[in-house]
Amino acid sequence: MTDCKEALNDFISYIIVEKGLSENTVLAYKADVLKFINFAKKKRISLENFEHNDITDFLWEMKTEGLKPRSIFRVIESLRQFYKFLNSEDLAKNNPTLYLATPNLPENLPDILTFDEVDLLLNSINDDDEMHIRNKAMLELLYAAGLRVSELINLKFSDINLEDCFLRIIGKGSKERLVPFGNKAKFFISIYLKKRRPCLNVNDHIFISRLGKKLSRIEFWRQLKNIAKNVGINKNITPHTLRHSFASHLLKGGADIRFVQEMLGHASITTTQIYTHLDEDRIVQQHKKFHPRG
Known part of the structure; x- marks a missing residue:
C-alpha cells in the first residue's frame, strides 16, 4: 500500500523541481491533495484503489462545503497532476481522474483602463x-x-x-x-x-x-x-x-x-x-x- 505522506512529499518535490511551479501554486496543490488524502483515509480507500466514483464523491463533498467552481477546477487539476505522478512512479496503476468533467467557469474578463x-x-x-x-x-x-x-x-x-x-x-x-x-x-x-x-x-x-x-x-x-x-x-x-x-x-x-x-x-x-x-x-x-x- 502506498504511503500517503511519502507520496505527497515526493509529489511536492516533483512539481517544484521538475515542473517548476510557483510557490503559490505548489501550496495550493499541496492543500488540495492533502484534503484528498484525508478524505481517502476517512473512507478507508487506498490511493491505488480509488475509482472515478470515489473522486466524484470527494469533489461533491468539496462543493457542499462551499468551494466555488474555480476552486473545484483547481482541485481537479491538482488531482490530475497527482495521479499522473503516481502512475509515472508505479505507485498506482489506475487513474480515476481521466474522465473527470471540469465545471463551466464564468469568463471573468479583467478590468482594463482606457x-x-x-x-x-x-x-x-x-x-x-x-x-x-x-x-x-x-x-x-x-x-x-x-x-x-x-x-x-x-x-x-x-x-x-x-x-x-x-x-x-x-x-x-x-x-x-x-x-x-x-x-x-x-x-x-x-x-x-x-x-x-x-x-x-x-x-x-x-x-x-x-x-x-x-x-x-x-x-x-x-x-x-x-x-x-x-x-x-x-x-x-x-x-x-x-x-x-x-x-x-x-x-x-x-x-x-x-x-x-x-x-x-x-x-x-x-x-x-x-x-x-x-x-x-x-x-x-x-x-x-x-x-x-x-
Missing part, C-alpha cells in the same frame, strides 16, 4: 516629493513592461539595464525573461534613481519605502488606490489592472499575440488570448455605427 484613463493616472502624480517620484516611476514601469506587482517590487538594481531599456525578470516558476520598456519609463526611473537612490548596490531593491525598506505589495496597492481615487477613476483598480491594460493596448495596437505572451511571461498562449476578447463589444459597436445596415 488610453485616456492611463494618461490621467500617470500624469496626475507630482514629481516634487520623493515618494511621488517613486510612485511615478513604478506606475510608468508597471504599464510600460506589463509586470506583475511582485515582479515590480522585487526588482533589484542588477535586474535593470537603463541604457538599453531592458529588465531581467524572474517570474512564476523561477522562469527568466527579458522585458523591454520605453523612454518615458526610463526618464522617470532615472529621476528617481538620482534623487532617491543615488548609491544603489547591485543587490539592492530599487523601490523602497519611506523608511528605506523594500516596498510591500499592499503599500503600493494603497498608493495606487489613492492616486486613482484622486483623479476620479472609479474602477476597481489594482496593480494588475495596469498589466491587463498593457496587454490589451498592445493587442489593440496590432502587436503579435506571441510577442505579448512572451512579454507577460505566460506559459500558455491560452492565458494571453483572454485579452483578444476584450475588444468584442467595441467591434460590435463599431459595426453598428459604420455598417450601412448596422
Whole structure:
C-alpha cells in the first residue's frame, strides 16, 4: 500500500523541481491533495484503489462545503497532476481522474483602463516629493513592461539595464525573461534613481519605502488606490489592472499575440488570448455605427 505522506512529499518535490511551479501554486496543490488524502483515509480507500466514483464523491463533498467552481477546477487539476505522478512512479496503476468533467467557469474578463484613463493616472502624480517620484516611476514601469506587482517590487538594481531599456525578470516558476520598456519609463526611473537612490548596490531593491525598506505589495496597492481615487477613476483598480491594460493596448495596437505572451511571461498562449476578447463589444459597436445596415 502506498504511503500517503511519502507520496505527497515526493509529489511536492516533483512539481517544484521538475515542473517548476510557483510557490503559490505548489501550496495550493499541496492543500488540495492533502484534503484528498484525508478524505481517502476517512473512507478507508487506498490511493491505488480509488475509482472515478470515489473522486466524484470527494469533489461533491468539496462543493457542499462551499468551494466555488474555480476552486473545484483547481482541485481537479491538482488531482490530475497527482495521479499522473503516481502512475509515472508505479505507485498506482489506475487513474480515476481521466474522465473527470471540469465545471463551466464564468469568463471573468479583467478590468482594463482606457488610453485616456492611463494618461490621467500617470500624469496626475507630482514629481516634487520623493515618494511621488517613486510612485511615478513604478506606475510608468508597471504599464510600460506589463509586470506583475511582485515582479515590480522585487526588482533589484542588477535586474535593470537603463541604457538599453531592458529588465531581467524572474517570474512564476523561477522562469527568466527579458522585458523591454520605453523612454518615458526610463526618464522617470532615472529621476528617481538620482534623487532617491543615488548609491544603489547591485543587490539592492530599487523601490523602497519611506523608511528605506523594500516596498510591500499592499503599500503600493494603497498608493495606487489613492492616486486613482484622486483623479476620479472609479474602477476597481489594482496593480494588475495596469498589466491587463498593457496587454490589451498592445493587442489593440496590432502587436503579435506571441510577442505579448512572451512579454507577460505566460506559459500558455491560452492565458494571453483572454485579452483578444476584450475588444468584442467595441467591434460590435463599431459595426453598428459604420455598417450601412448596422
